[in-house]
Amino acid sequence: MNIVVCVKYVPDAQSDRTFNESDNTTDRVGVDGLLSELDEYAVEEALKLVEAGEGEVTVVTVGPDQAADALKKALQMGADKAVHVKDDAIHGSDAVATSLVLAEAIKKTGTPDLVITGMASTDGTMSVVPAMLAERLGLPQVTFASELSVDGSTVTIRRDGDAASETIVATLPALVSVTDQINEPRYPSFKGIMAAKKKPVEEWALADLGIDASQVGLDAAWTKVESFTKRPPREQGQIVTDDGDGGTKLAEFLAAQKFV
Amino acid sequence: MTPQSPLDPMDLAGIDDLLSDEEKAIRGTVRAFLDKRVEPFVADWFERGEIDDIRGLTKELGALGLLGMHLEGYGCAGMSAVDYGLACLELEATDSGVRSLVSVQGSLAMFAIHRWGTEEHRGRWLPSMATGEAIGCFGLTEPDHGSDPASMRTRARRVGDDWVLDGAKMWITNGSIADVAVVWANAGEEHGGIRGFVVPTDSPGFSAPEIKHKLSLRASVTSELVLDGVRLPGDAVFPEVRGLKGPLSCLSEARYGIVWGSLGAARSSLDTARRYSIEREQFGRPLAGFQLTQQKLADMALELVKGQLLALHLGRRKDAGTLRPEQVSLGKLNNIREAIDICRMSRTILGANGISLEYPIIRHMNNLESVLTYEGTVEMHTLVIGQAMTGQQAFR
Numbered sequence: 001m002n003i004v005v006c007v008k009y010v011p012d013a014q015s016d017r018t019f020n021e022s023d024n025t026t027d028r029v030g031v032d033g034l035l036s037e038l039d040e041y042a043v044e045e046a047l048k049l050v051e052a053g054e055g056e057v058t059v060v061t062v063g064p065d066q067a068a069d070a071l072k073k074a075l076q077m078g079a080d081k082a083v084h085v086k087d088d089a090i091h092g093s094d095a096v097a098t099s100l101v102l103a104e105a106i107k108k109t110g111t112p113d114l115v116i117t118g119m120a121s122t123d124g125t126m127s128v129v130p131a132m133l134a135e136r137l138g139l140p141q142v143t144f145a146s147e148l149s150v151d152g153s154t155v156t157i158r159r160d161g162d163a164a165s166e167t168i169v170a171t172l173p174a175l176v177s178v179t180d181q182i183n184e185p186r187y188p189s190f191k192g193i194m195a196a197k198k199k200p201v202e203e204w205a206l207a208d209l210g211i212d213a214s215q216v217g218l219d220a221a222w223t224k225v226e227s228f229t230k231r232p233p234r235e236q237g238q239i240v241t242d243d244g245d246g247g248t249k250l251a252e253f254l255a256a257q258k259f260v
Numbered sequence: 261m262t263p264q265s266p267l268d269p270m271d272l273a274g275i276d277d278l279l280s281d282e283e284k285a286i287r288g289t290v291r292a293f294l295d296k297r298v299e300p301f302v303a304d305w306f307e308r309g310e311i312d313d314i315r316g317l318t319k320e321l322g323a324l325g326l327l328g329m330h331l332e333g334y335g336c337a338g339m340s341a342v343d344y345g346l347a348c349l350e351l352e353a354t355d356s357g358v359r360s361l362v363s364v365q366g367s368l369a370m371f372a373i374h375r376w377g378t379e380e381h382r383g384r385w386l387p388s389m390a391t392g393e394a395i396g397c398f399g400l401t402e403p404d405h406g407s408d409p410a411s412m413r414t415r416a417r418r419v420g421d422d423w424v425l426d427g428a429k430m431w432i433t434n435g436s437i438a439d440v441a442v443v444w445a446n447a448g449e450e451h452g453g454i455r456g457f458v459v460p461t462d463s464p465g466f467s468a469p470e471i472k473h474k475l476s477l478r479a480s481v482t483s484e485l486v487l488d489g490v491r492l493p494g495d496a497v498f499p500e501v502r503g504l505k506g507p508l509s510c511l512s513e514a515r516y517g518i519v520w521g522s523l524g525a526a527r528s529s530l531d532t533a534r535r536y537s538i539e540r541e542q543f544g545r546p547l548a549g550f551q552l553t554q555q556k557l558a559d560m561a562l563e564l565v566k567g568q569l570l571a572l573h574l575g576r577r578k579d580a581g582t583l584r585p586e587q588v589s590l591g592k593l594n595n596i597r598e599a600i601d602i603c604r605m606s607r608t609i610l611g612a613n614g615i616s617l618e619y620p621i622i623r624h625m626n627n628l629e630s631v632l633t634y635e636g637t638v639e640m641h642t643l644v645i646g647q648a649m650t651g652q653q654a655f656r
Binding site: 072076187188189190191193194197 | 282285286289292293323324325326329337338339343
């Protein structure tokens, strides 16, 4: 089966993440970026499915030049080929526009049997792109899978909720988003790292996908970040001196904070 | 001047810019693996003197491509000498014991079979050693013969078409868990002196009791090899190589890994001390704000940078095929000596906390006591350099 995995290049959560002062978009250039960790689970799941049978894994990303690093990581893990959609006009796109670009890119790659995404990006953490993408592609959307199996023409997933675990079956082709419970993503092996150098990476602009620049970017966004403030430094904690009534004071503190 | 990203306090000289993207990726995947699979447990392994599921760990190291990574063919990854060095540095930044496991497997046991073995030896052992299914060890040092291996007492006798080995080897990393041992023995003048043998460890007469009571390399298996009339078929011997050239060629490989590896222990210790000095307050301000602390940190950073440049230079030479054994001695001598000094100096910044296994420094420091001695002692490498400079051999 042929699988498309959508991946995102995000600022490293370990480093100081910021917004651009000029237009309040995420700073993807000044900080180190990487393949969103939640997308590694999607790549791993696709690789497992293809390794158990046959087919190809294509990774698709929409992002600036540096987003090639995210594709490279997926190729090093074992994906067969990659598509990088980049265009200056895409800068500042919201989830709606991103899903449009992804949908057109996926259509251009052919008809995959399965589209797999992570459950959310680690920067925006909106979790809406999978649903929007499924809608645009006209595919069944099966989200938040913590277990996945494919049997002939159907995909079966388990979705763990607070109250119950649901088993959901959809016909292929379908779109599945996977959680961080589904597998243990592999580390790129040395052979994988060397092999990735020779794997094909297509670069497409909006014109290649028949998308007009006015449909994407900051000006077309349905939501915008109006302003941002830096997180205030952590305040000094409150120190309670125990004069024999420390327990009482602790209980009073917890009660005041409505913890008890 | 174009705007630059903030200066990395652990890469003041910008040595990273001398590495290719692939080299950084190799380093990154080793680091990510170690951070998850080894780093959280290794202090406990060291304390207990035992690596949990060492066979499982070895297979995972193999899956990544670390075992015999700089060898070609037979399932080996075929990476460059610089790649191998970078991997050794990351491994030893976690623990010298884990680096030793990889070094002995790849640079001693696998390299010996790859370089000196027959096609049958290579086909039988290398693929399973590359995946970590099979573990190898390397027996040269003896209880009474360390720096002077030519005087070894282990003997190989010809009995019909077979060989029979008798003797003992000491301080053998991986010995008790090994499936195969490369053993060097004196076969007598008529058979070419010192010869190498591929010994399956299930051969009758072979045993490998583990050496206990070590206070260094505790997260590593160290053993004695006992060879009591071990009978091997005639084709167990390395066919061509004779004399010390055989084992010394392998040691030069392993030493090269130490040129890089020792800096890993140093980097980990220095970074620990640097962070600690920023957080720890005495007399109402961080230790980092005291000039004596800054002097220590700056001195250590300088030696780390110089050691890294030397390692990279030697690595590029090795990849170009121009690296000489004397240059490996230069690298090993300098880098292990400076690394152990960096660990000791870092320890002083942590004060009493420096002796606790809660921090990695005392572990690195104790580990490096072994590294200072094995694969050629500091004294021997000093004399190798002395000989290269004067033409006078001072150790015989």
